[in-house]
Each structure stands twice: as C-alpha cells, then as structure tokens.
Amino acid sequence: xxxxxPSVLLVEDExxxxxxLAYNLEADGFAxxxxxxxxxxxxxxxxxxPDLILLDWMLPNVSGIEVCRQLKTRSETRNVPxxxxxARSEEVDRVRGLxxxxxxxxxxxxxxxxxxxxxxxxxxxxxxxxxGERLEYEDIILDSETHRVTRKGEGLKLGPTEFxxxxxxxxxxxxxxxxxxxxxxVWGRDIYVDTRTVDVHIGRLRKALCQHGGDDPxxxxxxxxYSLG
Ligand code: CA
Numbered sequence: 001x002x003x004x005x006p007s008v009l010l011v012e013d014e015x016x017x018x019x020x021l022a023y024n025l026e027a028d029g030f031a032x033x034x035x036x037x038x039x040x041x042x043x044x045x046x047x048x049x050p051d052l053i054l055l056d057w058m059l060p061n062v063s064g065i066e067v068c069r070q071l072k073t074r075s076e077t078r079n080v081p082x083x084x085x086x087a088r089s090e091e092v093d094r095v096r097g098l099x100x101x102x103x104x105x106x107x108x109x110x111x112x113x114x115x116x117x118x119x120x121x122x123x124x125x126x127x128x129x130x131x132g133e134r135l136e137y138e139d140i141i142l143d144s145e146t147h148r149v150t151r152k153g154e155g156l157k158l159g160p161t162e163f164x165x166x167x168x169x170x171x172x173x174x175x176x177x178x179x180x181x182x183x184x185x186v187w188g189r190d191i192y193v194d195t196r197t198v199d200v201h202i203g204r205l206r207k208a209l210c211q212h213g214g215d216d217p218x219x220x221x222x223x224x225x226y227s228l229g
C-alpha cells in the first residue's frame with residue numbers, strides 16, 4: 001500500500017501472542033506482516049525490508065538471536081531497527097541481545113503500551129515521517145501529522161504522491177535515491193508503476209517546492225537518481 005503507514009514484521013511462534021500484538025499494531029496504524037519462525041522471517045525480509053522488526057528470541061530452529069545477527073550483518077537490512085522480545089530477563093542475556101545488534105530489548109510479559117512506545121521511539125529515529133514528526137530542511141518544514149508543508153513560512157500545495165516523495169527525501173537529506181528505491185518507498189512494492197512515473201512526480205514536486213520562488217532543492221544525480229541537497 002502506498003502510504004506513510006510504517007511496516008512492521010512481527011516474528012513470534014506463539015499464535016496467541018502473535019495475534020494480540022498484530023491486533024494492537026494494526027489498531028495503532030501499522031502495516032503488519034507476520035512470521036511464525038526465523039526461516040520465514042528471513043525469507044520475508046529478502047522480499048523487502050520492513051521499517052521495523054519485532055523479533056521473539058526463542059523460536060524453533062533458527063533463533064531470534066541468529067535472525068538478528070544475520071540481518072545486522074547485511075548492508076540492506078543493517079539499519080532496520082530490531083526490537084527483541086524475550087522471556088529471558090537475565091542481564092547477561094540482555095547484553096547478549098544488544099551485542100548481536102538488536103536496537104532494543106523487551107522482556108515478556110511486556111505491557112503493550114510500553115512496547116508501542118518503544119516501537120515509536122525506534123521509528124522516530126529511522127522513519128520520522130511515519131510517526132508524526134516535524135521534518136526540517138533549510139527553509140522547508142514538513143509536518144507529517146497535519147500533512148502541511150511550508151517554505152519560508154508560506155504554505156505549499158502538494159499532491160499526496162509529492163508529499164510522500166518529499167517525506168522520503170526529508171528523512172535523509174543528501175542521500176541519493178534510485179528510481180526503484182523511490183518506487184518501493186513511495187508507491188509500495190505491490191503496485192506496478194513504471195520508473196518514468198517517478199520522473200513525472202519529481203517534476204511536479206520541484207514545481208510545487210518553487211511555487212513561491214526559491215531555488216530547486218532537488219538534485220538529479222546522473223545514472224543514480226535524485227537527492228534533496
Ligand atoms: Ca517463542
């Protein structure tokens with residue numbers, strides 16, 4: 001689905017726990033994909049990295065720790081935040097979990113409210129536009145909660161696709177995005193869209209950003225894609 005809805009991969013072998021957590025995440029506006037074991041989790045991530053992973057430690061066959069270790073060694077998934085869920089409470093386990101590269105560690109039984117707060121804390125760092133943060137780049141301010149964009153204090157009119165494109169750019173100024181990466185992020189992998197469509201919307205975004213004057217902040221990087229600044 002094409003939206004700012006953050007995607008969460010939930011890896012939990014206990015059906016009851018998986019369903020309760022999935023229900024709460026969905027009620028909170030997350031797009032949830034569920035996996036019952038480590039192999040399935042790794043396969044799903046291969047198809048496309050989620051914005052965040054909730055990973056049970058104790059899983060049959062491939063353990064959560066092993067899944068975490070594998071994902072944190074791959075460049076494509078290294079930056080996806082992983083929150084480990086564990087019935088283990090020993091300090092040494094917590095340390096081991098974090099040493100494997102997990103970004104946070106929650107002990108079962110956990111409070112769903114606290115877990116949601118931890119999820120949002122991770123996303124605020126990695127995908128700020130999905131959790132209602134205000135993003136700033138030079139004279140441009142994007143409020144992802146109210147969907148308002150201003151430049152030098154003046155409101156800009158943006159279509160929904162241009163808004164999502166700008167959110168993506170403003171999360172990581174200076175990063176060069178290929179057309180394929182923008183398609184994945186802005187349109188979603190389920191929809192077939194031609195890469196030329198990206199160029200069309202970039203054109204519209206440029207026009208929108210300059211509707212009250214000012215320089216074009218978007219940069220075309222030949223053979224690579226686009227970046228903000
Ligand atoms: Ca388990």
